[in-house]
Every structure is written in C-alpha cells, then in structure tokens.
Amino acid sequence: MSLDLHVVIDALKTNLPDTILDVKTFRGETTLLIKKEKIREVCHYLKKDFDFKFVVDITAVDYLEFKRPRFEVIYYLHRFGPEFDENMRIRLKVEVSEEDLKVDSVVPVWSGANWLEREVYDMFGIEFVGHPDLRRILMPEDYEPFPLRKDFDVRDREASKKSFERALREGE
Amino acid sequence: MNVGAGFKPAPTILGMERVEFITEEVIDEESGFRRETMMLNMGPQHPSTHGVLRVVLHLSGETVVKAVPYIGYLHRGIEKLCEHITYQMCLPYTDRMDYVASICNNIGFILAVEKLLGIEKEIPERAKVAEVILFELGRIESHLLGIGTNAMDLGAVSAFLYCFKERERIYDILEMVCGARLTTSYPRVGGLPDDLPENFEGAVRNFLKVFPTTLAEVDKLLTRNRIWVERTKGVAYVSAEDAIDLGLTGPALRGSGVPYDVRKALPYLGYENYDFEIPVSTDGDAYARYLCRLEEMHQSLRIIAQALNNLPDGPYIADLPEVVLPRKELTYKRMESLIRHFVLVYEGFKPPPGEIYHAVENPKGELGYYLVSDGSGKPYRMRVRGPSFVNLQALPKMVEGAFIADVIAAIGSIDIVLGEVDR
Structure with a gap:
C-alpha cells in the first residue's frame, strides 16, 4: 500500500490539531473519533488533500443503555488508489448528545451524502445543519417517533395509525 | 400514470404538500405562447418502476424539468427487526432486500458476521469456493433480470423472455443446493449447512455449457x-466525477469509467486468486451500463469455471463448536450436542463487543453490512448499505432535461430493487 493510514492520521493531527479525540482499531478497521464541530472541516481536508472522494456510508447508532453522549454518527470514506490494492478506507465518528441533536451536514463535500443523511434524520432525529433538503425519506412525512432509537416501542401502533388515518382522510 | 389535471389540486398523498402543483408559467419569447410546467405522478404503481417507486415529475411539454423520487412504500424496518433476534435469525431477512439475487445478500451477511467473530481464517476452502460459485450465479441471475426488464420497459419483450429462460436454470441449481428458489437463506456462519449435492458440479457445468x-x-x-x-445511447448520462460524488457503485459507476469493484479493491472469499477482469465503459449512459452488465456475465462465467476446477473435497463447515450447530443426528444421540444445539438456537453465539463494516460486490453495487455488537447474542445495530438506495439518488441528475420516455430507460439502467431501497 502506497499510502499508510498512519500518514493520514498524523497529517490530521498536525494540520487540524485537537480534532481527533480517539483512535481505535478492531478487526483491522480503524475508527477516528472526531470533535463534532470539526467534522465538515475534517471531511473537506480528507477529500482535498488525501483524495477521499467517495462517501460509502453515513449512519448512526443509539447507545442509550451504554453511554453518554447517546448517539454516534458514523462516516465511512473511501479513497480510490491508482491500483486496486491501493484503495483505502477510513471510518470517522462523532458523538451527538441528546440535548444538542445537531451535526454539520457533509452534503457540501459529497452530494452522495444527501439521502444517507436524510435516512439518519428519519431514523434517529439527528438534524444535519446545512443539508439542502432535510426531510423524512422512508417513513411517512408526518410520522412523529424516530424508529431506530432504542427507546422506540415496536408494539406501539399509535403513530402509524395516525399517519395512516390522515392519509385516508386526505385521499378522499 | 395519472396525469394531474390543471383544474383542481391533485389529492394530497403523504409528503405531497412539498411539491407545488404548477411550478411556473413562462411566456415563450419567440412564439408568444404561454407555457406552464405540469406535475405528473409516476408510480408508485407503475410497471416500469420495478416495484413501488414514486417519481414526481415536473414537465414542460415532454421535457422533465424536475424529478423528485419518493421512496419508503416497501419499508419493513429490517434494521430494527434484526436488533431483536439472533444473528442466525437475521439471515432470512437479508433475502428480502435484494430478492433478485438473495444468495448474494446472504453471503454478504454471513461474511460480515464471520468478520465480526474473527473466524474468517477457519472457514474451509470448500465452503468458500462453493460460495463464490453461488455468488456469481446470483450475479448472472440479477443481471439477466436487469437487462431483461430494462429491454422490456423499452419495448423489446423478446430479450426479456430469453433472459428469463436462463434464470430458470439458475433457480434450479439454487433449489438443488438449498431447497429454495427465490429466498435462499443459504450458507451458515462457518460454512455450508450441508455438503453440496452430488449432481451440483454437473448441473453447474451444464449451465456453463448452455448459457x-x-x-x-x-x-x-x-x-x-x-x-x-x-x-439508451446518450440517455441518463452521468460523468465519472458525478458518479463518484453521488456515491454510485456497481455497473452504474463502472459504466461511467471508474474501474471500481469490491471484488478487486477489497477482496473477500479469495477473489484475489481468480483471474477475471472488470469491464469498464466510459460513455456513462444507459447503453454503457448495459454493456458492462453483459460483459460482467461473461466474467462471472470465467470465475465459475475456475472455481469449479478448484472445488476441493473435504470439510464444508468450520469446526467451531461455539458458533456452528452440531449435526442434527448427533442431537438425537448425545446429550452434549443437544444442549449445545439448544443454547446456540436459543441464545445464539456471542461475538465480542465491537463494530465492523463488511462490503461485498452485489450485482447492483456495493452492499455493506455495518454490525455493532455489545457482546450479546443479538446485533446491537445492523445497518445495511444498500447499493440501490444510494444509486437511486442519481435519478434526478440523470433525467432532468431529458424526455419523459428516458425516465423509464434511466430507472431500468440503474437496475434498482425497491426491496433494498426501502429495506
């Protein structure tokens, strides 16, 4: 591999100091915990200087029973190498607390982040500041709860009933 | 298609209020005619949307000014459902995402769980090679449907019938191996649940000869x-830069000239040992994607032929008592096996706490599973990065400024499956 992951991490540490809070490796995958306010800056930097042109996935996890801040938003980036074996992947993470459910959107960096961020908003209620079109994507538009949160009650049908009845009323 | 007439607002369906009914009125300077854009609902029940996709089109004459896809009609909450069941029980849910190539989803999920457990090295070679064969058969199956329906939507029905005839043969092979044709739920964590049937090799060789x-x-x-x-030529054009920026994968990305394939970039199942090429076309239109799919089927045949020649004998499932179920006969005879069987079914195996992402090259693009384990027998979070979901967001870019008939060609050329878009 022509470019080592350590080079990227060291460059981040020198050029954007105090952004990396933690580095973890599990099963050969490196995860960087990034300061929430700096995420767009880090993404811009990685795209511009290290050619991470491709956003593979954006998702979130709700660690309700485990820790505070409660949510983690996960970014999975890819860099195309000139050869197949020079491809590189990196995972970034930001922690989002329940009191301040806002993260800077990375749609200005990669337009492919658009639907991925909409899905995170739809499922977790995390707001992406600066997103051009932040609305629900899979659930009905007037649906209230956020289904992938851990405190969502799967047996509670009230919210879906409300949306369904509204749809019936308005369809007449 | 129901055409929203200009006299009264079309009935509001959920989410419609954000779409203005008539967007603008323009007086044509040359002719003096008044033009207005018309809103047209394509879907959710439209035969060429491949499921329940709804696209709200704003038209000026026959030209699409704006296209807004609405998805979620098939949302079943698979990610939420999987948080409540053991890893092995998640497997049948993965069939129901990309149901055109369910075996590829299954193998992708199994590989992700094996990576989470850290047992990739223990998987016997026979299981890996068999999985490669099935994976490539799944790819051919999906591409046949992709090309066939794309052609049928544009009026070439005979090509569709030729494609479906061959899909039957693949279904027969799958039925022989796992008993099911469409929803396979086939491999298990650790390898294959049972040895390949005796006539498997002959059936695949026959397919290689006929196909x-x-x-x-x-x-x-x-x-x-x-x-x-x-x-199809020049229709639904996406440049290489836009394709990367939008996160396209699969034939949609390779059709734009980016030689990216997970099988080469991040090899799994020993794909690095096979000799095959990644077809790339630089035109970036629907025709280029069609050519890529066609050539990929040839390459899949090459991989299957190589795999068949190297299919080793020997064990087909790993010897890992803490993960793999004991053989059914033993549970009738031995107390220890019965207890182990009970615990594995009831509680499931317990991966160490951690998180992994594993990607496979599904026929439609990169299918990724992001698994978070909290050390219990159930996934704390299972996220599926469906290729169709990400690829579909390129649709507005492809069709804006084109004719309404090109929307059909564009949807067919991205080759989406709504089961995977909505999950």
Missing part, C-alpha cells in the same frame, strides 16, 4: 439493435 449461447442471443437481439441503441 453462453443464450448470452450471445441476447447480445444479438440488443447490442446492435437500432431501436435499443437509440433509446
């Missing part, structure tokens, strides 16, 4: 067919 003829026939029917070429 190229049909492939040549489809090629003859479409590749230089004037109507097909005119309907």
